Amino acid sequence: LVGLATLPMLYPHAALAELERVAVLPGIRGVGIATTIGDRELSDRSFWPIYERIEELGLPIFLHPLKVIGHERLQPHYFNNLLGNPFDTAVAAAHLIFDGVLDRFPQLEISLPHAGGALPILIGRFDQGFAVSKRKGAASRSPEHQPSHYLRRFTYDTISHSAQVIQYLVELVGADRIMLGSDHCFDMGDREPVQFVSSIEQLDAKQRAQILGRTAARLLRLEA
Amino acid sequence: LVGLATLPMLYPHAALAELERVAVLPGIRGVGIATTIGDRELSDRSFWPIYERIEELGLPIFLHPLKVIGHERLQPHYFNNLLGNPFDTAVAAAHLIFDGVLDRFPQLEISLPHAGGALPILIGRFDQGFAVSKRKGAASRSPEHQPSHYLRRFTYDTISHSAQVIQYLVELVGADRIMLGSDHCFDMGDREPVQFVSSIEQLDAKQRAQILGRTAARLLRLEA
Numbered sequence: 001l002v003g004l005a006t007l008p009m010l011y012p013h014a015a016l017a018e019l020e021r022v023a024v025l026p027g028i029r030g031v032g033i034a035t036t037i038g039d040r041e042l043s044d045r046s047f048w049p050i051y052e053r054i055e056e057l058g059l060p061i062f063l064h065p066l067k068v069i070g071h072e073r074l075q076p077h078y079f080n081n082l083l084g085n086p087f088d089t090a091v092a093a094a095h096l097i098f099d100g101v102l103d104r105f106p107q108l109e110i111s112l113p114h115a116g117g118a119l120p121i122l123i124g125r126f127d128q129g130f131a132v133s134k135r136k137g138a139a140s141r142s143p144e145h146q147p148s149h150y151l152r153r154f155t156y157d158t159i160s161h162s163a164q165v166i167q168y169l170v171e172l173v174g175a176d177r178i179m180l181g182s183d184h185c186f187d188m189g190d191r192e193p194v195q196f197v198s199s200i201e202q203l204d205a206k207q208r209a210q211i212l213g214r215t216a217a218r219l220l221r222l223e224a
Numbered sequence: 225l226v227g228l229a230t231l232p233m234l235y236p237h238a239a240l241a242e243l244e245r246v247a248v249l250p251g252i253r254g255v256g257i258a259t260t261i262g263d264r265e266l267s268d269r270s271f272w273p274i275y276e277r278i279e280e281l282g283l284p285i286f287l288h289p290l291k292v293i294g295h296e297r298l299q300p301h302y303f304n305n306l307l308g309n310p311f312d313t314a315v316a317a318a319h320l321i322f323d324g325v326l327d328r329f330p331q332l333e334i335s336l337p338h339a340g341g342a343l344p345i346l347i348g349r350f351d352q353g354f355a356v357s358k359r360k361g362a363a364s365r366s367p368e369h370q371p372s373h374y375l376r377r378f379t380y381d382t383i384s385h386s387a388q389v390i391q392y393l394v395e396l397v398g399a400d401r402i403m404l405g406s407d408h409c410f411d412m413g414d415r416e417p418v419q420f421v422s423s424i425e426q427l428d429a430k431q432r433a434q435i436l437g438r439t440a441a442r443l444l445r446l447e448a
Contacts, residue, residue, distance in 0.1 A: 069293065069294035069297055069298075069311075070293035070294040070311075070315075073293055073315070074293075074315070076319075076322070076323075077318070077322045077323075077353070077357070078353050078356070078357065079315070079318060079322075081353065082318070082346065082349050082350055082353040083311075083314060083315060083318060083342075083346065086342065086345075086346055086349065087293075087294075087307075087311050087342070090307060090342075091294075091297070091298070091303070091307060094301070094303060094306070094307060095300075098300070098301045098303075099300075099301075114349070118307075118310065118311070118314075118342040118345060118346065120345060121310075121339075121342060121344060121345040121384075121389055121392075122306065122307065122310055122342065123386060124384050124385030124386025124388075124389055125306050125310065125338070125384070125385055125386075125412070126306055127385060127386075128385040128412055129301070129302050129305065129306040129412065132302070132411045132412065133301070133302065135411075160345075160348045160349065161348030161349055161351060161352040162347060162348025162349075162351075164348075164392065164395060164396060165345055165348055168345075168388065168392045171388060172388060187356045187359075188349070188352055188353065188356065
């Protein structure tokens, strides 16, 4: 077993100190961060020194939503989870792309839960928005490339509960950017994730091996 | 040219009266409704008499977001449009499914903009949430079927700016539920929508013909 560290992101200086402490602990192979920090988006400048040091340390970041966008409105039917979680992941990824975080830290590895949430289906819309803002001559802080360029800067888990979504994702980003997720011990998890991946007929042996282990092994530095 | 009518949905009685007036006008072949009405979700009981009459009249409903979920947070980078619009469409569809509107009005046709927004990629998650709520014995107002059963109750336009999204959508719902969109005259529209659809290599001739016209012709009763 290896684990991810949590950082007190509300207090960036304390987060930096904690990062130095945990980075040398045995078995720590990444950092878990929420998709927003209080009222701040992940692209807030106060977090850039943390990203700089995380990048230097070669630790991947795993994102996960906590208090999601529109949570007041998403009370019924578990919608905070069903809709809010994938929405918030897309908002976080959008800020990391559009505010230049991924440009500034080219080695930073960001892992998205729930198969990337709503991000993978919105990427054409992001590219169109980018093109529109270019045409308007706007965007003082626009990204260097069109948003779809950054899709492979993220890694994605398999928690989609849909073989078709995983197939779409494989075509979009490649199996070397996708890894098995369980979401254990939550009720929205997948209790038989290996069986789920193995049942996706369109995957070839190499893609299946990547998703079932190789992508994660490389990211978490578990390779022999 | 045929058109859609708008209704004063904030005042359901007035909306019903207006519906009767417009239904007999020449060229009116559907109704356009926002994805929320003030603070009310589309599944609010005050709207059910309107849906009942719309269903009787055989008019399709076209949804479109106005003031979107989390709009305060989505100010930067046109995110209200890039993210908020597809989010809000998914929220509206979720309410129509989970609150039983589609069960109660089995002939009601609902058309979703922007290729269904975030809905198509979240459907596995909806099914899992439905299964979880069944296991918990919750859900006094749960839908009769699992959410993916209702995917084909919606129709979808092509405004995704991504051939891969349309291909995914065709596999998910079928080309007989997808129709050409332009989003004319907005900057997030597609100026060459026929060319876009024609360029999607995976579509066969029948699917292309459905998307380019037959689906809309049937829905809008334009067939010879």
